Amino acid sequence: MSGQRKFIKMWSRAVGMPIGDTDKDKPEFQPITQLDVKKALALRTFWIVLHVLTCVAIIAGNGRVLNFW
DSSP, X not given: OOHHHHHHXXXXXXXXXXXXXXXTSSXXXXXXXXXXXXXHHHHHHHHHHHHHHHHXXXXXHHHHHTTOO
């Protein structure tokens, strides 16, 4: 398994998306197909990145208002 594939598997499980190598891979209770999991993972990743960027923008804006930089 390539490093990128391992990272995707680790990241998907870290954000709560059950993903494996195939539809029959662990976790066995998987209610949706791998393709649907990958689509949901992409959306969830976008949502997390959006939240991080929003927080950075808020902190930067407040730093400017409070004359920290």
